[in-house]
Amino acid sequence: MSVKIEPKNGLTVCRIDGEVDINSSPDIKKSFDKLISKKTPKIVVDLFKVTYVDSSGLATLVEILKNMKTYGGRMRLVGLTPKIKSLFEITKLEKLFEILGTEDEAISTF
Amino acid sequence: MGTKKLVIEVPGEIKCIKDVSSEVLNMLSPYDIDNDRLFDIRLCTEEALRNAIEHGNDCNKKLPVKISCWVDDGKVNIEVEDKGSGYNPGLIPDPTDNGNLMKNSGRGVYLIKRLMDEVKFNKAGNVITMMKRIE
Numbered sequence: 669m670s671v672k673i674e675p676k677n678g679l680t681v682c683r684i685d686g687e688v689d690i691n692s693s694p695d696i697k698k699s700f701d702k703l704i705s706k707k708t709p710k711i712v713v714d715l716f717k718v719t720y721v722d723s724s725g726l727a728t729l730v731e732i733l734k735n736m737k738t739y740g741g742r743m744r745l746v747g748l749t750p751k752i753k754s755l756f757e758i759t760k761l762e763k764l765f766e767i768l769g770t771e772d773e774a775i776s777t778f
Numbered sequence: 779m780g781t782k783k784l785v786i787e788v789p790g791e792i793k794c795i796k797d798v799s800s801e802v803l804n805m806l807s808p809y810d811i812d813n814d815r816l817f818d819i820r821l822c823t824e825e826a827l828r829n830a831i832e833h834g835n836d837c838n839k840k841l842p843v844k845i846s847c848w849v850d851d852g853k854v855n856i857e858v859e860d861k862g863s864g865y866n867p868g869l870i871p872d873p874t875d876n877g878n879l880m881k882n883s884g885r886g887v888y889l890i891k892r893l894m895d896e897v898k899f900n901k902a903g904n905v906i907t908m909m910k911r912i913e
Contacts, residue, residue, distance in 0.1 A: 755889070
């Protein structure tokens, strides 16, 4: 798993590659903790290259969102495969997260 | 295809979870199962194992977890047994309630119930049996 962070059009884009699960969650959290400590206002998380998410991965994304909300930050998720999107629907987490199709779509309307 | 049964006993350690789910998927590889179903089977196996290790065995690495997997009549069956005193799955709060959405845990058993076709717990609450149709 890797997290690549890139500034783009005044926002921060985080591209995750690999599996978001119990093994990778601590590293993902660490990557985002750095952005949260700087109170990064808008983050687009691109999950296009994420092949697997478990409940631990979902919980990690919830925790990141929760931490961002403490300072008024916003996070958008993009690039979810239909299978991974279905996990957000089943768990009703789609109500918490702003989920969009592509990076460009998320950036142009943020 | 003849009925095969995979039985594995592993130490109650989180690091064993991936190895077990890989073994399960490897055992299922001769069957014609689509990727979405394999995703569900893997996810539910890993969630059940994690529950067994963290909640059943209370993270005691000396206590083993036993996993059985077999295919019969177009169904994949997976059973996970821990050495704990069990719990009542009916007491787990619904993670989709608005008040629980922001919680950092509590989605494992819910996902299992939603993604598998049948889920049973034994009376003691330390054995979960899950079934997924593959035909």
